[in-house]
Amino acid sequence: MIEHLPHTAIDKHWWDMQLLRSCNKMWYAQSWVLDLASPGWEALVDRDSGAIMPLTWRKKYGLRYLYQPYGLQQLGVFAPAIVDGLQEMFLDAVPQRFKYWDIYLNTAIKxxxxxxxxxxxxxxQEIKLDRPAEEIRAAFGVNHRRNLKKARVAASYFVGDVLPSEFVALFERTTGARFGDTDPQHMRGMQELIAEGVKRGECSVIGIRKDAVLHAAACLIKWQGRLIWFKAASDEEGQALKAMFFLIDHAIGQYAEKEQVMDLAGSNDPNVARFNKGFGAESSVYLHLKRNTLPPPLKWFKK
Structure with missing residues (x-):
């Protein structure tokens, strides 16, 4: 039986234990991550099967709706076994007061x-890390190998201790600006997530610093055999140094045969997807889900 839990009724320790037992567990669904990204989140749980689903919500115009918190790529149902109809059963159990949904599920939900x-x-997009680095590199595209030769100079500027605040400042004026998302609330939330992740030993921020200026950086999340390329940023000098080519290759060299998968997070942007594919990344699909049962006229304005 699927049970709805308000935030105050969620046993965070129990939640995290159930997540670890899930066949499709993901870093994004840890209770501390949800607490920071979506304070007051609620949950659906099936204690018999061990299946869980976070309900991340907020309120606008007096109405509560489900949304995907910034930075949390995939959520949805997590369970020891994903069986046909499981996600639908959980969606049917979502409280009726949530009249609008705009959420992302995970790759286990087909x-x-x-x-x-x-x-x-x-x-x-993911790269399998359960093999030697040279075997992984053998799958790199010709153009990527050429750029990695040019990126050798970046190695002398590598740093492994970039501050979360420094990373977010670079991200805001580069990647965020390019993709049209510099919302101050998003930037603060990302900094809090990364800072707490660093404190817990789950996140690290690596970068390229030349003449005391940070030109490129990436936040890596290491959790349960999975290495997530969480966010990355590069300015014009970083691009000239081919910094992103170097940083991804560096991470592959460091974590090959130590972790199972490097999750590049992927993108529907063809340029980003092409860049990732050049490292031999394989694609998978997850679902973006929308539902609108708002009353008129709100229903017509919220697509």
Whole structure:
């Protein structure tokens, strides 16, 4: 039986233990991550099967709705076994007060059969790390190998202790600006997540610093055999140094045969997807889900 839990009724220790027992566990669904990214989050749980689903919500115009917190790529149902119809059963159990949904599920959920729900696909990209680094590098594209030769100079500027605040400042004026997202609330939230992750030993921020100026950086999350390329940023000098080529290759060299998967997070942007594919990354699909049962006229304005 699926049970709805308000935030105050969630046993965070129990939640995290259930997540670890899940076949599709992901860093994004840890209780501390959810606490920072979506304070007051609620949950659906099935104690018999061990399946759980976070409900990340906020309020606008007096109405509560489900949304995907900034930086949390995938959520949805997590369970020891993903069986047909499981996600639908959980979606049917979402409290009726949430009249609008705009959420992302995880790659273990292949389809959702609900007539009142609109689904579109998103791309994730991963590199298998369970083999020697040179074997992984053998799958690099010709252009990437050429750029890595040019990136050798970046090695002399490598730093492994970039401050979260410094990283977010670089991200805001580069990647954030390019993709049109410099929302101050998002930037603060990302900094809090990274800082807490560093404190817990789950995150590290590496970069390229030349003449005391940070030109490129990436936040890596290491959790349960999975290395997530969480966020990355590079200015014009970093691009000239081919810094991102170097940083990804450096991470592969450091974690090959130590972790299972390097999750590049992927993108529906063809340029980003092409860049990731050049490292031999394989694509998988996760679902973007929308549902709108708002009353008129709100229903017409919120697509």
């Amino acid at each position: 389809q959702v059969k609900k007539p009142d729900v609109i689904t579109t696909t998103r791309i994730d």
